[in-house]
Amino acid sequence: MNAKERERDEKAEHSRSSSPQAKSEANGAKSSGSDFAAQFDKALKDAFAKAGLSDADKELALRNLERALILNFCGRAYDLLSPDAQRQLEEKDIKTLDEAIKFLASALPQNKLREVFAAAVGEVMGDFIEKAGM
């Protein structure tokens, strides 16, 4: 184990033992979706801070990630549409990505939307974390 890995492990261990989440874990409490969202949010902020990103840099990176996530979602959701729904989408005079997302969100059941969104998150965030060296 090199010095950088040791530093990470020590920092993670310290945070775990003193975090509110660790206390709730000890109480056997399960996390909710918003808890995990908050953890992910914190991890991303900490990673950006460690990389020395300014507020403007951070904004730019987040906007790009947001856009990539939405584009990946759209591609996956489009592939799940029936041929008829794909034809309807092509024939509509859709001018913005916002309108396309709205169409896709109304065209698929919630369980499928969640599957597609989770897969998009896994691919986009996983790819970003790897390429950013985080």
Add this chain to the structure above:
Amino acid sequence: MMSAMNGFERPASETPEAAGREKVLAAAEFIVKQEEERLESRSKTFSRISAGAFAATLGIGGVALAKALGAELPMQGQETFAVAMAGQALMWGSKLLSDQSRSKLEAFVGTYGGHRILRDPARGGGFRE
């Protein structure tokens, strides 16, 4: 000087601090361009609109999508739709993620979020505190 890594090119900087910053920004830019190209090759509609802006942090599409997903909208302190939604999506769909994706995300949250993520076999390896 540029170095290539799996098709991802990034500039080489003189200081570790600058290199870290540039690597993060280049990675985010690369990811979005990659997704734009993929989507444009899929459909005429997306080819036409993907170059346009995704209106605001929470556009009409974002709100419609969040509602259709049954998601809580971003809370105070969670700066963007994508980050808040990503956290929720991980809860809903962790068992649907590939092992490789799940490992990367678990390691990331564990390292930078300072919180241990455990696997729950009863939920297909999903996230649990």
